[in-house]
Amino acid sequence: MANLSRGVAENLHFLCAELDGQLSNLEAYFDDPDPDKAQKVVLRAGYSYNLWSRVQSAALRGLSAKNTTREMRVQLHNAALVARNLDLIARMARRSLEHAEKVNQKALLRPETYPRVIRRVRKRIKAILPAINTRDSDMAIKIGQTKSDLDALYDQLFDTYTHDMRKSKHTEDLANSLLAANEIHRMGEALQSTSEAILSASIGQSVHFERYxxxxxxxxxxxxxxxxxxxxxxxxxxxxxxxxxxxxxxxxxxxxxxxxxxxxxxxxxxxxxxxxxxxxxxxxxxxxxxxxxxxxxxxxxxxxYLHGQTFEQLLLGESDALLEQAQTVLAKTLRDIWKRTRTDEPAEMASMKQLRKRLPDVFRVHPGFETGASRIGDLDLDGFETLVGRAAERETDLSAPFSVHIHGDFNLDNVIFDAPEMKIHFIDLHRSRFMDYVQDVAVFMVSNYRLQAHDAQTRRRVAQVAANVHDMATKFARSQGDKTFEYRLALGLARSFATSTRFVFDKSHARRMFVRARFLLETAIACPPGKENRLKLPIKELFRG
Incomplete structure (x- = not known):
C-alpha cells in the first residue's frame, strides 16, 4: 500500500494519530478513573469517524477511476479495510469507557490491569503505517498477534469477574466491568483484521491471518x-x-x-x-x-499448474470444432476410467437422500419453491417433498450393479482440456470415491444447463453437450449390462436440477430448473415397478431452452 493516493495516505496518517490520542486518554482513565478523562475520549467520537469516511471516499474515487490497475485496486481496498478497523477500535474504546463509568465501586473494575495492554495496542497502531509503506509482513504479523495478548487478558478477567459475582452483592458493577473488558478484548480482532489487510495488500490477494x-x-x-x-x-x-x-x-x-x-x-x-x-x-x-x-x-x-481451458470456458467462448474435440477426448477418458476402475461392488447413489438434505438450502434461497399439495381441476398434484419421498422408496431397490471411481463434483469448471496435448485433467478432487458413475454424469449434464447465458447459440451448445454425454454414458451402460442406468439418471438429474437452484439468483432460470426436477421425479414415479429398464428420457427437450 506504499503507492496510495494522497487523499487515502494523508487521512490514514491522521486517523492513526487521532486513535493514538484517544487510546492515550483511555490509558490515562484506567490509571486514574476520572469522568473528565473519560469525556476526552467520548467527545472525540466524530473525529475518527470523519477520518475513516474520508479514507473510504478517497478509496472509492480511486477504485472507480478508469486507469486504476488491479494492484492499485487491491491497495485501495485494503487501505479502506485498515481505516474501518481503526474506527472500530475507537468505537470500542468509547464503549469500554461507557461501561467503566457505570461501575460505582471502581476497585471491582480492576483498572490497574488495563494500561499495560492499552500501551501494547498503541504500539501496534503506531506500526501500521510503517508496515504499509515498507510492506513489512513480519511487522504485520506482530500487529495481528496482539489478539493473543488481549485474549489472555480477557480470559483472566472473565474468570476473576465471574468468580467475584458468586460472592459479591455488586453484581451490576461486575457485569459492567466485564462488558468494559470485552470491548478492550475485541480490539484484538480489529488489529488482526488490520494485519490481514496489510498482508493481503503485500501479496496481492485476500488472506486470513492463520492461513498466511x-x-x-x-x-x-x-x-x-x-x-x-x-x-x-x-x-x-x-x-x-x-x-x-x-x-x-x-x-x-x-x-x-x-x-x-x-x-x-x-x-x-x-x-x-x-x-x-x-x-x-x-x-x-x-x-x-x-x-x-x-x-x-x-x-x-x-x-x-495445469495448462488448458475448463469446459465452461470452451462452451462459452471457443469454436464448435474445439468444443467437439474436447468432448471426444473427455468421452474416451471417462470410458477408460470407468473400465479400469470397475469393481463388482454394487453402488447406492442415494440421490433422494442428497436432495432431502439440501432442500432447506434451496427453499431459503427460493422460498416460492416450497409448496404443498395442490389441485388443478380434477388433477391432484403432490407437493415437491412428497414426490421426493415417493422417489426415495423406488430408489432403495435400484443400486448400480457395479462401482467405478468418480470425480464426485464433476462440474464444467472442474474439467480441463489441454488441446495441444489432447488430454483431460480433473481438479477439485476432495469428493472423489468409488460410486455409481451416474453421479458424475448427472452433475456434468446439469452444470451445463445451469450456465446463466441465455443466447440461442449458447443454449444450443448446452443441449448438444448434455446429449453427447448422455449418448456416451448410455452406450457404456449397455456394454456393461446396466439395465437401470436411465432410471437412476432420472433421479440423479432431478437431484442436480433442484439442488443447483440454490446457486442461481435468476428467478426465471431457477424456476426452469426446478420444473425439470419435478418432471423427472413424476416421470420416475409413474414408471411401473419392474419396468425401470424401459424408461427413456427426453434429453434434448430437457436441456433445450
Whole structure:
C-alpha cells in the first residue's frame, strides 16, 4: 500500500494519530478513573469517524477511476479495510469507557490491569503505517498477534469477574466491568483484521491471518519467498477455499508456476488424498501436489499448474470444432476410467437422500419453491417433498450393479482440456470415491444447463453437450449390462436440477430448473415397478431452452 493516493495516505496518517490520542486518554482513565478523562475520549467520537469516511471516499474515487490497475485496486481496498478497523477500535474504546463509568465501586473494575495492554495496542497502531509503506509482513504479523495478548487478558478477567459475582452483592458493577473488558478484548480482532489487510495488500490477494502462515511456509518450500513471488486470484469456492495462481515476479508470459489453494483443514486433507488416489489409479489425470502445509484448523496445497481451458470456458467462448474435440477426448477418458476402475461392488447413489438434505438450502434461497399439495381441476398434484419421498422408496431397490471411481463434483469448471496435448485433467478432487458413475454424469449434464447465458447459440451448445454425454454414458451402460442406468439418471438429474437452484439468483432460470426436477421425479414415479429398464428420457427437450 506504499503507492496510495494522497487523499487515502494523508487521512490514514491522521486517523492513526487521532486513535493514538484517544487510546492515550483511555490509558490515562484506567490509571486514574476520572469522568473528565473519560469525556476526552467520548467527545472525540466524530473525529475518527470523519477520518475513516474520508479514507473510504478517497478509496472509492480511486477504485472507480478508469486507469486504476488491479494492484492499485487491491491497495485501495485494503487501505479502506485498515481505516474501518481503526474506527472500530475507537468505537470500542468509547464503549469500554461507557461501561467503566457505570461501575460505582471502581476497585471491582480492576483498572490497574488495563494500561499495560492499552500501551501494547498503541504500539501496534503506531506500526501500521510503517508496515504499509515498507510492506513489512513480519511487522504485520506482530500487529495481528496482539489478539493473543488481549485474549489472555480477557480470559483472566472473565474468570476473576465471574468468580467475584458468586460472592459479591455488586453484581451490576461486575457485569459492567466485564462488558468494559470485552470491548478492550475485541480490539484484538480489529488489529488482526488490520494485519490481514496489510498482508493481503503485500501479496496481492485476500488472506486470513492463520492461513498466511501456511502460505508463507508452503511458498518457502519452492526455493522462494513471498517477497519474490506474486499471487493472482483464480477462484473462490462456495466452501470458503481460495485458489490463486503463483508466479515469479520476474517471470515472462502469463502462465503460472503453480496453484496455491487454501481452506478448511478437513477439505484440504480430502483434496490431497483424492489427488493421490487418482495418481495411482490414472496417472496424469490430476495435478501433482508440490507441497502441503497445515496451520491450526486450516491447510494449504501448492499444486501443479495445469495448462488448458475448463469446459465452461470452451462452451462459452471457443469454436464448435474445439468444443467437439474436447468432448471426444473427455468421452474416451471417462470410458477408460470407468473400465479400469470397475469393481463388482454394487453402488447406492442415494440421490433422494442428497436432495432431502439440501432442500432447506434451496427453499431459503427460493422460498416460492416450497409448496404443498395442490389441485388443478380434477388433477391432484403432490407437493415437491412428497414426490421426493415417493422417489426415495423406488430408489432403495435400484443400486448400480457395479462401482467405478468418480470425480464426485464433476462440474464444467472442474474439467480441463489441454488441446495441444489432447488430454483431460480433473481438479477439485476432495469428493472423489468409488460410486455409481451416474453421479458424475448427472452433475456434468446439469452444470451445463445451469450456465446463466441465455443466447440461442449458447443454449444450443448446452443441449448438444448434455446429449453427447448422455449418448456416451448410455452406450457404456449397455456394454456393461446396466439395465437401470436411465432410471437412476432420472433421479440423479432431478437431484442436480433442484439442488443447483440454490446457486442461481435468476428467478426465471431457477424456476426452469426446478420444473425439470419435478418432471423427472413424476416421470420416475409413474414408471411401473419392474419396468425401470424401459424408461427413456427426453434429453434434448430437457436441456433445450
Amino acid at each position: 502462515f501456511s502460505l508463507r511456509n508452503i511458498l518457502s518450500d519452492t526455493d522462494g519467498t513471498t517477497g519474490d513471488l506474486e499471487l493472482e486470484p483464480l477462484a473462490e469456492t462456495r466452501s470458503g477455499s481460495t485458489i490463486s495462481g503463483v508466479r515469479s515476479k520476474d517471470a515472462t508470459g502469463m502462465a503460472f508456476d503453480a496453484v496455491f489453494k487454501d481452506g478448511e483443514l478437513g477439505k484440504m486433507r480430502e483434496e490431497r488424498a483424492g489427488v493421490k488416489r487418482w495418481d495411482s489409479i490414472y496417472p496424469g489425470l490430476a495435478p501433482k501436489i508440490l507441497s502441503y502445509e497445515k496451520s491450526g484448523q486450516s491447510a494449504a496445497l501448492l499444486i501443479e
